[in-house]
Amino acid sequence: MNKFTGVDYFNVESLLAEDEIMVRNSVREFVDDRIIPIIEKHYREEKFPHHLVKELGKLGLFGITLPQKYGCAEMNNVSYGLVMQELERGDSGIRSFVSVQTSLVMYPIFTFGSEEQKDYWLPQLASGEKIGCFGLTEPDFGSNPGGMITHAEKVNGGYKINGAKMWITNGTIADVAVVWGKLDGEVRGFLIEKGTKGFTAPEMKGKHSLKASVTSELIFQDVFIPEKNILPGSKGLKSPLMCLNQARYGIAWGVVGSMMACYDSALNYAKSRIQFSKPIAAYQMTQEKLVYILTEITKAQFINLQLGRLKDKGEVKHTQVSMAKRNNCEKALETARIAREILGANGILDEYPIMRHSQNLESVKTYEGTHEMHTLIIGEDITGYAAFD
Amino acid sequence: MKIAVCVSHVPDTAAKINIGSDGISIDPSGVTYVVNPYDEFAIEEALKSKEKFGGETVAISLGGDANKETLRKALAMGIDNAVLLKDSGYRDSLSVSKALAEEIKAQGAELVFFGKQSVDFDNSVVGQLTAELLGYNCISVAVSFVLDGNKIICEREIEGGKEVVETNLPAVITAQKGLNEPRYASLKGIMAAKKKEIIEKIPAAATNYVEVLTMKKPASKQAGKIIGTDASAVPELIRLLREEAKVI
Numbered sequence: 001m002n003k004f005t006g007v008d009y010f011n012v013e014s015l016l017a018e019d020e021i022m023v024r025n026s027v028r029e030f031v032d033d034r035i036i037p038i039i040e041k042h043y044r045e046e047k048f049p050h051h052l053v054k055e056l057g058k059l060g061l062f063g064i065t066l067p068q069k070y071g072c073a074e075m076n077n078v079s080y081g082l083v084m085q086e087l088e089r090g091d092s093g094i095r096s097f098v099s100v101q102t103s104l105v106m107y108p109i110f111t112f113g114s115e116e117q118k119d120y121w122l123p124q125l126a127s128g129e130k131i132g133c134f135g136l137t138e139p140d141f142g143s144n145p146g147g148m149i150t151h152a153e154k155v156n157g158g159y160k161i162n163g164a165k166m167w168i169t170n171g172t173i174a175d176v177a178v179v180w181g182k183l184d185g186e187v188r189g190f191l192i193e194k195g196t197k198g199f200t201a202p203e204m205k206g207k208h209s210l211k212a213s214v215t216s217e218l219i220f221q222d223v224f225i226p227e228k229n230i231l232p233g234s235k236g237l238k239s240p241l242m243c244l245n246q247a248r249y250g251i252a253w254g255v256v257g258s259m260m261a262c263y264d265s266a267l268n269y270a271k272s273r274i275q276f277s278k279p280i281a282a283y284q285m286t287q288e289k290l291v292y293i294l295t296e297i298t299k300a301q302f303i304n305l306q307l308g309r310l311k312d313k314g315e316v317k318h319t320q321v322s323m324a325k326r327n328n329c330e331k332a333l334e335t336a337r338i339a340r341e342i343l344g345a346n347g348i349l350d351e352y353p354i355m356r357h358s359q360n361l362e363s364v365k366t367y368e369g370t371h372e373m374h375t376l377i378i379g380e381d382i383t384g385y386a387a388f389d
Numbered sequence: 390m391k392i393a394v395c396v397s398h399v400p401d402t403a404a405k406i407n408i409g410s411d412g413i414s415i416d417p418s419g420v421t422y423v424v425n426p427y428d429e430f431a432i433e434e435a436l437k438s439k440e441k442f443g444g445e446t447v448a449i450s451l452g453g454d455a456n457k458e459t460l461r462k463a464l465a466m467g468i469d470n471a472v473l474l475k476d477s478g479y480r481d482s483l484s485v486s487k488a489l490a491e492e493i494k495a496q497g498a499e500l501v502f503f504g505k506q507s508v509d510f511d512n513s514v515v516g517q518l519t520a521e522l523l524g525y526n527c528i529s530v531a532v533s534f535v536l537d538g539n540k541i542i543c544e545r546e547i548e549g550g551k552e553v554v555e556t557n558l559p560a561v562i563t564a565q566k567g568l569n570e571p572r573y574a575s576l577k578g579i580m581a582a583k584k585k586e587i588i589e590k591i592p593a594a595a596t597n598y599v600e601v602l603t604m605k606k607p608a609s610k611q612a613g614k615i616i617g618t619d620a621s622a623v624p625e626l627i628r629l630l631r632e633e634a635k636v637i
Contacts, residue, residue, distance in 0.1 A: 003403040005421060018458075019579050022465060026574045060576030073576035083576075 002268055004032065004089070007260040009294055012301045016078070023079045027086035030059060035090030040350045042212040043091070046205070048173065049212065052094065057128025061087070061098050063106035070110075070122035078308035081253035085304075088257030092360035093213030095254040100169045101125060103246035105132030108178050111242065112189055112233035121176065121191075133174035133201075135165035135218045136240045142167075143373050144389075146237050150181035150220065152190060158226040159183070161190060164219050167367070171201040171216025178231070179218065180240045189231035189239060198223040209363040245318050248368045249311065252324035255332035255364055256300045258357040262339035263293045265352050269343050280342070289342055293335040300328045319381040326374035333361040390444035393498035394435040394468065395489050395519070397425040398452055398459040399509040406606075413601045414479070415509075417455075424459045427504025429571040430564035434534055435502045436467045437569065442536065445469050449492050451485055453477030457587050464582035465574035471585065472496075474592040481599035486518035488592035493523060499559040505530045506563075520561035528554055532567040 006013075006028075013021060034055060042049045056062065064080050066072035073079075080102070088095035106125050109117055124130040141147045150163025161181055171177070177192045177199075192199055198221040203214060231239075267290055270281035280286045307324050310316040336358035340347035348355050365371050373388075380386045400406060401421040409416040424432075435446050448463035450456040451474040460471040474488050493501055501523075503516035520527035526541075532551065533544040539558050544551045546565050574582075616622045616629065630637045 003401075005401070005403055018461065019583050022462065022574060022579045022582075023576060026465075026576075026579065030573050058575060059573055060578075064576055068577070068580075073580050075576060075580060079576070 004028070004260075004264055007263055007294070007297055008301075009298050010301070012298075012305060015305060016082075019075075020079050020082060023075065024082040024086055026059070027061070027083050028089075030055075031086055031090040035087075035094055036353075039091045039094075039212060040353075040356065043093075043356050044211075044350060046207070046211045048093065048097070048214045050173070053097075053128040053131065055128075056098060057126065060126075062101045062126050062128060063110070063122065064102065066106060066110050066122065066126070070118065071126040072106075072122070076308075077249070077311040078305065080250065081304055081308045084250040084254040085257040085260075088254035089261045090257075091212055091356065092254065092258060092364050093210045095250070095257070096169050096210065096213050096364075099247050099250045099254070100134055101128075101132055103250055104134035104243050105176070105178050107246050108134075108189055108231060108234070108239070108243050109191070112231040112239055113191075114228070114232050116228065117191065117231070130175040131170055131173050132176045132178060133168050133170040133216070133218070134240075134243065135168050135171070135177050135179040136244075137165060137167050139164060139166045143370055145180070145240065146187070148180065148182060148187070150179065152181045152183040152188065152230075154183070155224065158224055159190065159230065161192065161220045161223040161225065164217060166217050167204075168201070168216045168218050169210075170214055171218050172203040172214050174201065177201070177218055178243075179220070180234075183230075186235070187237045187240065189234035190225060191229045191231065192220070192223060192225055193229075196223055196225065207363075209359045211359075241318075244368055245321050248321050248325040249307065249316075251364060251368055252300075252307065252321065252328045253304050255328045255361065256297060256304060258361060258364075259293065259297045259300065259332045259335055262336045262354045262357050263290070263297060265354055266290065266293065266339035266342040269346070269352070273343075273346075286342055289338050293338055296331040296335050300324075300331060303327065317381075319378050322369065322374040322377045325369065326371055326378070329361065329365040330371055333358065333365050336361055390438075390442055390500060391496055391498040392435045392438050392444055392446045392500045392502070393493050393496055394428070394431045394446065394448050394463065394502045395493075395515070396428040396432065396448050396450045396459050396463055397504070397507040397509070398422050398450060398456040399425045399507055402426070402508060408604045408606065412603055414604070422455060422458065424462050425504050425507045425509075427506060427508070427564055427566070428459075429504075430566065430568045431502035431504050431562075432463050432466055432468060433569045433571040434562070434564055435500075436572070438500060438534075438536065439469075447472060447496055447498065449474065449489060449496075451476060451480070451488050451592065460587050461582055462574055464585045464587075465578040466572055467578055469585075471587045473587050473589045475589050476592055476595070478595060479597065479601065480595045481597045482512045482514045483518055483599075484595040484597050486515050486522055487596070489515070490519045490522035491593065492590065493519065500536070501525065501559075501561045503561060503563045505565045516561050516563035523559070523561070526556040526558075526560040527563075528556055528560065529563040530565045531562050532565050534562055534568060 060073045063072040064075045068074045152159040179190045200219045201216045273280045340354045376387045401423045404420045407416040446468045447470040448468045449472045506513035528543045531543040535542045
């Protein structure tokens with residue numbers, strides 16, 4: 001296999017700072033050495049490559065925008081995006097792991113947590129010694145999280161939690177769950193540690209997507225947590241939605257990595273696959289497909305970079321994040337399917353990464369706000385009419 | 390102890406190389422440059438030595454401004470200081486070694502790591518020449534390195550096996566693949582490297598004994614020939630290997 005040297009038709013690299021390029025290159029090397037050689041086996045066997053967690057921590061990929069005093073790199077959002085992009089060139093499941101740890105666990109603890117919670121959890125989550133998960137979605141409340149049933153009740157010395165969450169990445173392997181539930185009718189965040197009485201996290205099996213990632217249910221039956229485990233700064237549904245906005249930003253970048261992997265594989269295949277005595281790359285229909293994929297990658301690269309620059313300036317709107325997530329995920333899935341067509345029957349084999357990416361992207365298009373919900377969020381922004389309650 | 394590592398900035402081995410318009414240099418346009426892969430083993434061994442014995446590490450590179458990228462990576466991996474010997478003109482191996490030896494002497498480094506060769510021009514002699522110019526001992530193509538007091542024991546890769554050799558500080562070691570597993574530049578390392586300064590110096594002028602006359606690309610490969618897909622093709626294959634390829 002040829003070494004991956006990036007996809008950059010418009011020299012987007014010239015718009016990156018030296019340290020941003022170094023971050024990208026370092027993660028790219030890591031993905032080539034440590035993820036790509038093992039990922040197909042883990043995917044096939046439905047096993048999360050647990051041994052990589054500490055290595056990812058050592059590289060500094062958890063909570064990369066958070067302050068150095070918590071053991072984080074304190075880098076900008078463009079660097080965070082590039083990390084997501086490179087990781088997802090390996091696999092969406094690995095990127096999901098880092099997304100969840102960073103945007104959905106470390107971010108809320110940092111943003112809504114007490115000093116004590118930050119000092120205790122953030123360094124351990126940054127190093128990968130501890131794993132976290134985020135519990136918002138419920139079996140009957142996906143796009144409409146405000147309807148959640150999970151609730152907390154004030155009891156002597158703390159809270160009693162009851163309810164259930166579903167589709168929780170890392171749930172079964174997490175040491176701490178950031179769980180959202182209603183306290184006196186208001187959504188609040190709670191930290192629930194593994195092993196707490198009444199808390200179980202069975203793994204959901206039978207997925208045809210994100211098979212190298214752990215997805216779980218979280219079940220709370222009269223789970224008592226001490227007073228100090230509430231996230232004191234969390235107030236209402238806005239708090240978890242702020243977390244999702246962080247994660248969606250990472251996804252918008254991540255899927256470009258999947259697109260690059262599929263494009264690279266399809267381009268190499270097209271140049272070496274001979275039919276009717278010439279490479280299929282020499283046929284117009286194949287060229288049209290390759291050009292379409294490359295163009296979509298290029299557009300998504302520019303959307304992401306500008307989104308990141310706006311975020312670094314503190315000027316980004318959540319509707320812009322929605323547009324990036326919506327567009328890039330849709331195009332990633334569409335172009336993965338086109339790339340698979342270029343490989344013909346070979347495209348379905350796990351000798352090539354395309355089918356795995358394509359299957360993963362089915363989930364990625366749906367999670368963290370479905371394609372439809374992002375459409376309605378932007379629709380409301382531009383028309384002033386909310387097409388949902 | 391002061392530990393130096395000499396690093397070279399070379400075209401990525403995956404890059405397609407074109408010859409420049411002068412006919413005697415590589416056209417750098419469109420070519421990605423990287424840290425010479427063997428130098429990554431040298432950097433790692435320098436870092437490991439510092440972690441074990443303390444002291445200070447310095448990376449030295451000879452070349453133009455572009456070499457800063459390679460020095461920056463060495464810093465991001467954990468090297469303490471970096472020196473760019475700024476001269477982008479042509480130098481033969483001896484002339485490169487002279488500039489490096491001068492800087493190593495100025496740094497007062499007793500232990501010096503090189504990659505066993507630079508993958509751009511492949512002369513594989515700069516480490517050894519530098520040792521000679523410094524009057525240091527030298528072990529080349531090392532696949533293991535142990536320092537005990539003043540004594541160094543290395544395994545060297547040789548044809549068909551390994552030999553174990555011993556020498557003393559001060560010394561130059563040239564690194565072969567297998568010496569260690571180079572670490573990745575961590576994000577924290579990259580942030581720390583941003584704050585470190587690359588010191589620029591002008592080396593003594595080149596005195597070259599070797600001149601490049603011309604560069605040529607290798608002849609393009611001939612297309613392969615499929616003479617059959619089963620055992621019936623074997624006699625014909627043997628005939629061709631004997632009569633056309635003349636290899637058996």
